[in-house]
Amino acid sequence: MNYIENILASASGLRSVRAGSFVEAKCDVILMNDITGPLAVKQFLSAGRKIKNPKSVVIVCDHFTPNKDIKSAENVKFLRDFAKKYKVNFYESPTGVEHVVLPEKGIVTSGDVVIGADSHTCTYGAIGAFATGVGSTDVTYAMLTGKIWFKIPEVFEFEYDGKRGKFVTGKDLILYTIGKIGVNGANYMAMKFSGSVISQLPMDERFTMCNMAIEAGGKAGFVVPDEKTRKYIEGRGKRKSRFFKDGESFKKMKINVTGLDPVVAVPHRPDKIRRARDMNRVKIDQAVIGSCTNGRISDFAQAAKILKGSKVKRGIRAIILPGSQKVYQQALEKGYIEIFLKSGCIIAPATCGPCLGGHMGVLANEEVAVSTTNRNFVGRMGATGSRVYLASPYVAAASAVAGRIISPEQL
Amino acid sequence: MKNKIKGKTYVVGDSIDTDVIIPARYLTTDKPAELAAHCMEDLDRDFRKKIKKGDIIVAGENFGCGSSREHAPIAIKASGISAVVAKSFARIFFRNAINIGLPVFVSEARNGTKTGDLIEINVSAGEIKNLSGKKTYKTQPFPAFLKKIISAGGLLKSLKK
Ligand code: SF4
Numbered sequence: 001m002n003y004i005e006n007i008l009a010s011a012s013g014l015r016s017v018r019a020g021s022f023v024e025a026k027c028d029v030i031l032m033n034d035i036t037g038p039l040a041v042k043q044f045l046s047a048g049r050k051i052k053n054p055k056s057v058v059i060v061c062d063h064f065t066p067n068k069d070i071k072s073a074e075n076v077k078f079l080r081d082f083a084k085k086y087k088v089n090f091y092e093s094p095t096g097v098e099h100v101v102l103p104e105k106g107i108v109t110s111g112d113v114v115i116g117a118d119s120h121t122c123t124y125g126a127i128g129a130f131a132t133g134v135g136s137t138d139v140t141y142a143m144l145t146g147k148i149w150f151k152i153p154e155v156f157e158f159e160y161d162g163k164r165g166k167f168v169t170g171k172d173l174i175l176y177t178i179g180k181i182g183v184n185g186a187n188y189m190a191m192k193f194s195g196s197v198i199s200q201l202p203m204d205e206r207f208t209m210c211n212m213a214i215e216a217g218g219k220a221g222f223v224v225p226d227e228k229t230r231k232y233i234e235g236r237g238k239r240k241s242r243f244f245k246d247g248e249s250f251k252k253m254k255i256n257v258t259g260l261d262p263v264v265a266v267p268h269r270p271d272k273i274r275r276a277r278d279m280n281r282v283k284i285d286q287a288v289i290g291s292c293t294n295g296r297i298s299d300f301a302q303a304a305k306i307l308k309g310s311k312v313k314r315g316i317r318a319i320i321l322p323g324s325q326k327v328y329q330q331a332l333e334k335g336y337i338e339i340f341l342k343s344g345c346i347i348a349p350a351t352c353g354p355c356l357g358g359h360m361g362v363l364a365n366e367e368v369a370v371s372t373t374n375r376n377f378v379g380r381m382g383a384t385g386s387r388v389y390l391a392s393p394y395v396a397a398a399s400a401v402a403g404r405i406i407s408p409e410q411l
Numbered sequence: 412m413k414n415k416i417k418g419k420t421y422v423v424g425d426s427i428d429t430d431v432i433i434p435a436r437y438l439t440t441d442k443p444a445e446l447a448a449h450c451m452e453d454l455d456r457d458f459r460k461k462i463k464k465g466d467i468i469v470a471g472e473n474f475g476c477g478s479s480r481e482h483a484p485i486a487i488k489a490s491g492i493s494a495v496v497a498k499s500f501a502r503i504f505f506r507n508a509i510n511i512g513l514p515v516f517v518s519e520a521r522n523g524t525k526t527g528d529l530i531e532i533n534v535s536a537g538e539i540k541n542l543s544g545k546k547t548y549k550t551q552p553f554p555a556f557l558k559k560i561i562s563a564g565g566l567l568k569s570l571k572k
Contacts, residue, residue: 071439135481135507184473
């Protein structure tokens with residue numbers, strides 16, 4: 001059995017399972033947010049039963065927080081009151097964005113089965129969890145029973161070898177990969193990232209890659225835990241980490257990264273990939289650096305490297321969006337915040353905000369943004385006629401300085 | 412689920428994502444009627460005017476890709492759409508639709524069907540008839556595991572049994 005089959009066999013109390021079979025697996029973590037939570041909780045309350053394991057339930061209010069209007073404030077209050085009464089884990093501003101916060105606090109660890117009513121729950125595969133996005137009703141069901149049904153996914157392995165260019169990041173690798181296989185190229189499958197390039201890739205960039213597995217239709221993304229994973233996990237959470245054996249993948253694709261350039265995904269699909277250096281006709285109005293995709297400390301280190309001593313071009317809003325309060329604090333200590341302020345950036349609180357066109361940094365019709373987030377669908381960041389280009393922190397920062405989309409080497 | 416679902420079609424393309432089905436700017440509510448008021452508006456401003464109760468969405472590949480928001484199938488269902496037929500569905504959307512009791516079918520019916528055609532889905536026979544175009548398509552059968560949830564009328568209802 002491979003890594004995913006091993007985790008899911010263990011969680012379902014079965015000795016052996018195979019891709020394609022249906023199982024009911026015990027959930028270690030059940031996640032919801034301020035958009036999907038109210039629906040899940042209302043359904044739970046109307047069932048009139050107890051939560052099977054309150055400790056496993058985690059609510060993170062991050063999408064419209066700090067609350068953008070009365071409706072979102074009411075939603076968060078509803079969840080806050082519920083969490084208190086039912087003794088489940090609850091976080092709101094200033095904590096940060098769910099997919100940055102959960103691994104950071106050790107709420108999720110290796111070997112876990114995690115379901116989240118948020119599609120980017122797949123992020124936690126970077127530390128060896130089987131983590132997947134579901135809807136609110138699935139979360140209600142799991143709250144009541146402690147379990148959830150899964151069809152065991154096939155594993156689609158991507159093996160990256162070769163020499164990674166100076167400005168080529170995990171973000172470029174995943175965008176390039178989605179471009180190769182298309183937005184449903186890994187539909188229903190678990191994407192495994194392997195090879196010498198991945199062994200060398202910092203944890204933060206592994207999170208970025210697993211985060212975007214869903215953009216290729218993936219049910220999960222993962223990296224089999226290695227020394228780097230263990231070092232990351234160490235001392236974070238209270239629950240025990242588990243490390244499972246890996247085996248054969250169903251399908252495999254080899255990717256040689258030598259000569260690969262920084263890339264962008266052009267509107268309106270994450271699989272429309274172009275070289276960043278070929279995009280300099282595209283003028284931008286806004287740059288967003290952060291989110292659950294690229295809002296970790298090494299992402300801001302990359303942005304700071306570009307922005308140090310440079311100015312954001314006049315008229316352009318460059319928004320720094322830390323993934324968590326902790327990342328914000330680290331960025332402050334390392335001097336990045338000062339660099340960002342001096343270069344003319346806006347420093348946002350740790351929130352989803354602009355990533356989903358929620359609040360702060362919403363685009364008008366015809367406006368263009370370069371963003372380190374994960375989706376560039378029609379209307380994702382605001383008006384129906386706005387356009388979003390997805391890129392790495394290097395590319396987004398360089399573009400903020402140039403006022404149009406460029407590759408960092410062109411600066 | 413009823414065994415026969417008949418309705419006029421509204422045909423869309425590939426990779427219709429959850430951001431166009433129901434944009435995030437409306438996600439401060441989960442009331443079906445409020446969501447339905449904005450269903451598909453970034454794709455087609457007049458979607459609400461064009462469709463009638465009982466209409467069937469017929470789509471290409473990867474319908475419902477993107478977010479896990481259950482608000483997407485809820486918005487579609489509350490708009491009066493009686494079923495969605497697609498060449499393929501994104502995983503979370505498919506799961507959510509089954510869970511909330513919005514009938515979804517995997518079929519090639521998009522090939523040769525145009526908006527406004529009258530179609531009839533025969534659930535037990537696994538067949539879709541285009542009554543306007545006189546063509547018949549197969550639907551992919553549901554695994555036994557899902558049939559139980561569907562026949563109960565959704566995931567939570569299956570639990571109560
Ligand atoms: S940062 Fe964006 S993609 Fe990530 S959880 Fe928030 S809204 Fe979703």
